[in-house]
Structure formats: structure tokens, C-alpha cells
Amino acid sequence: MASIKRFKFKLTTEQLLEMLYWLKLIRAFDERLSVLVRQGRVRSGVYSSIGQEAIIVGSCFGLEKDDYICPLHRDLGSFLMKGVSPGVMMAQMYAKATGLSKGRDSALHSGVPELGIFGNTSMLGANTPVAAGIALTFKLEQRRNVVLAYFGEGAANTGDVHEAMNVAAVHKLPVVFICENNIYAYSVPIEKSMAIEDVADRAEAYGFDGVSINGNDVLAVYQAAQGAIARARSGEGPTLIECKTYRWHGHSEHDPAFYRTDEELAMWKSRDPLTTFTTYLRHRQMLSDEILLEIDQRVVKEIDEAVAFAESSPDPDPSEAATDMLA
Ligand SMILES: Cc1ncc(C[n+]2csc(CCOP(=O)(O)OP(=O)(O)O)c2C)c(N)n1
Incomplete structure (x- = not known):
């Protein structure tokens, strides 16, 4: 396998704590959604990212406003990191008029071009391919922005x-795959859909670098993403980063995931990206009890406020069902 050039991208204590905040916020958002689904409050399908948060946090951290992301159904956290408020995101899941698509889709297809x-x-x-198209635009317009394209x-x-x-x-486009x-792809384990072990191995056949990393290690994701982003910005083309991870919930909140064992789930829970990172910060004397409490309280408050905003928002007005439609 081709190897990615090694860089070390340094982070300050403040930035590391900000990463912890994002990990916790995204976890809390998905945990609350999971409860709200069971209470019948949410109108969208919910595809939990619990267990996978380090991928979004490590890759989106430090992105510029004009950089583009092309997220998955499981990546609601990337919307938050790109600047959508938790309240608007929650209203989106409630299909309320204050959500991103104003209650006009099943909640997971909304983009925010700005x-x-x-x-x-x-x-x-x-x-x-859309990500490649956006990256082609960046290249033709000689902008130094990058596109992150996520896929399972x-x-x-x-x-x-x-x-x-x-x-x-072929066109050395500024995109990071x-x-x-x-x-698992829904209930299908990887050995039933691929004859090789690492998706990253495929990159070499296209002519660029691929790397397979621990997707539960937010710093490993950050380092790999920053290397790939720096190369993309300097015109060196794409990179494929494969993040090995595990989703703790089923494919969606309506999937009990009977196709996997309790032992397997327990093993992956022992690799919880939040616990690992918290332990790391503690070890490096960067995280006191007070700071941890502060972050936890901030997260609870923001999620509570997001739910309150969604609950108190109006339903979409039926007379506006066709507003903003292109055709
Ligand atoms: C082209 C296509 N084929 C099949 C489906 C049905 N489908 C929806 S989710 C899913 C599993 C996706 O697995 P993966 O790509 O690994 O992402 P994950 O949900 O595990 O994050 C499938 C097969 C689809 N939406 N699109």
C-alpha cells in the first residue's frame, strides 16, 4: 500500500478540549435523538453515529467555511461542526418549519450551500461524484478549498x-475520500461484500495514496485528514482515508441489529472514542474535573435548548409545501 507523507499537526490544549466538546456534543445529540424517536417525537429516520464520532470530529476540525463536506446519513455531527446550530438541526429532525428544509423532506437530505x-x-x-465535481470547480476557479467526501x-x-x-x-482534484x-452495511458484514481487508488498498489502483487508520482515535483521524487536506490544497490531488470503526446502535433506530453478537458490541464499546480521548487528556494533565464538568454542563444545556426550540417550533404550513421548489 502506498503511504501518506507523515506530518505532525500540533494542537493546543484549548483545541484539544474543543475536540472533546464536539465529541460529547455529537454523542449527546444522537443519544437524545434515540430517546426522542422512541417517544414518537421525531419525524425523520435516525441513523445513529454513536461510536463513530471521532471520524467526523477529527476530519471536520479546522475546516474553512468555504471548504465543502458531502456527508452521510449518519453524519449529523458534521452539520453541527460546519455551523448549523443544534436547535435548527433538532428542528430538522422534527420536520418543523424552523428546520433546514422547513419540514419538506424526510430530514436527511438537506444541504446548506452557504x-x-x-x-x-x-x-x-x-x-x-458530486464531491469530485465540487472539487473540479475549486480547481478551475483556482480556489484553495477542499472537499471531504464521506461514504460507508x-x-x-x-x-x-x-x-x-x-x-x-486523473484531474488531481482537491478531494479527501x-x-x-x-x-456492517445494514446487516451485511464486510466479508460478504468485499474480498479484501482494507478499502484503502484500492487507492493505489487509482493512482493516489490510501491509508487505513483507527477511526475511533480522534487524533489519528485528525492527523491523517490534515495531511490529506494539506496535499489537496497544494494541488497534489486526492487521498483515501479508511477509518475503521463500529456503530453501537443498529443501522437505524428501528433496527435491533440481531445479526451481531453482544460480545462483539462489548468489545467495540471498550474502544469508545470518547473514553479513550478523555483518558488521554487526563494523562497529559490537560483535563481537570472542573473543565470536564463545565463541558458536560454546556453540552446538556445546548441539547436541552435544542429540543425546547424544536418542540416549540411551528409545523410547516401546508400552503407552503411547494415553495422553493425548482420544478
Ligand atoms: C445505491 C444504494 N444501494 C442500496 C441502498 C440501501 N441501503 C441503505 S443504507 C444501506 C447500508 C449502507 O452501508 P454503508 O455504506 O456501509 O454505510 P453505513 O450505513 O454502515 O454507515 C443500504 C444497503 C441505498 N440507499 N443506495
């Missing part, structure tokens, strides 16, 4: 992903 977010596509993998290991086997990687390689390999 924040550099391409709404995710139901056809898995179809977001990656299941989507990695679609033709769209092949075409996107090929065209990005980020595979969230959580081992």
Missing part, C-alpha cells in the same frame, strides 16, 4: 465511488 454542506443522497455512493464500506462497492475516485485522480468502515 456553509459548504452538500445534502446527503439516498443513493449511497452518489455523493462522491458498503457504498465503497458502488460504481459511483469508482468513477469519483478515478476522475479525482473518507470511508467510514463500521463493518
